[in-house]
Amino acid sequence: MHSAPSVTYPVERTRGATRILLALWTLGVCCAGAACYLFDSNGWRQLLLLLSVVFSGVAAGFSLRRDGAAMLHFDGLHWSLTGADPSRGVLAARAVVALDFQSLLLIRLAEPGRAARWVWLEQRAMPERWRDVRRAVYARPPVAEVTGDPWRATAPADAP
Numbered sequence: 001m002h003s004a005p006s007v008t009y010p011v012e013r014t015r016g017a018t019r020i021l022l023a024l025w026t027l028g029v030c031c032a033g034a035a036c037y038l039f040d041s042n043g044w045r046q047l048l049l050l051l052s053v054v055f056s057g058v059a060a061g062f063s064l065r066r067d068g069a070a071m072l073h074f075d076g077l078h079w080s081l082t083g084a085d086p087s088r089g090v091l092a093a094r095a096v097v098a099l100d101f102q103s104l105l106l107i108r109l110a111e112p113g114r115a116a117r118w119v120w121l122e123q124r125a126m127p128e129r130w131r132d133v134r135r136a137v138y139a140r141p142p143v144a145e146v147t148g149d150p151w152r153a154t155a156p157a158d159a160p
Contacts, residue, residue, distance in 0.1 A: 004136040006136075009125070010071060095108070
């Protein structure tokens with residue numbers, strides 16, 4: 001079986017991810033507004049609910065602004081992410097697809113000993129390499145080749 005191609009793909013702020021986060025936040029605002037309207041509770045609980053919605057929107061906005069341009073590299077064995085901020089880079093990671101919308105992917109990069117990094121990839125960033133990056137994220141990691149006779153279930157009788 002052939003291994004996945006090595007590929008380099010740009011990671012940048014995506015419109016699709018922004019739209020998804022905005023839709024989820026708007027849904028949260030609607031639910032919080034309905035809860036404040038329907039449930040008769042103390043004023044501090046309603047205030048806490050509304051402040052949590054506002055805080056989550058501000059945090060999502062800062063997160064979207066902070067995401068800068070980077071390059072995602074696959075060398076056939078490991079994934080790496082390099083960009084303007086070297087402290088946020090990832091080396092020798094494993095990629096797992098969390099969400100797949102065909103033209104938009106959410107990838108989890110897991111590097112041993114470090115926190116996982118979540119990356120959005122969008123087809124419009126580099127359409128000519130999109131199929132290569134999809135093949136690479138869905139490919140199974142290569143395994144070491146078996147030495148000796150693959151059909152032999154046990155070691156030979158004369159082996160020490």
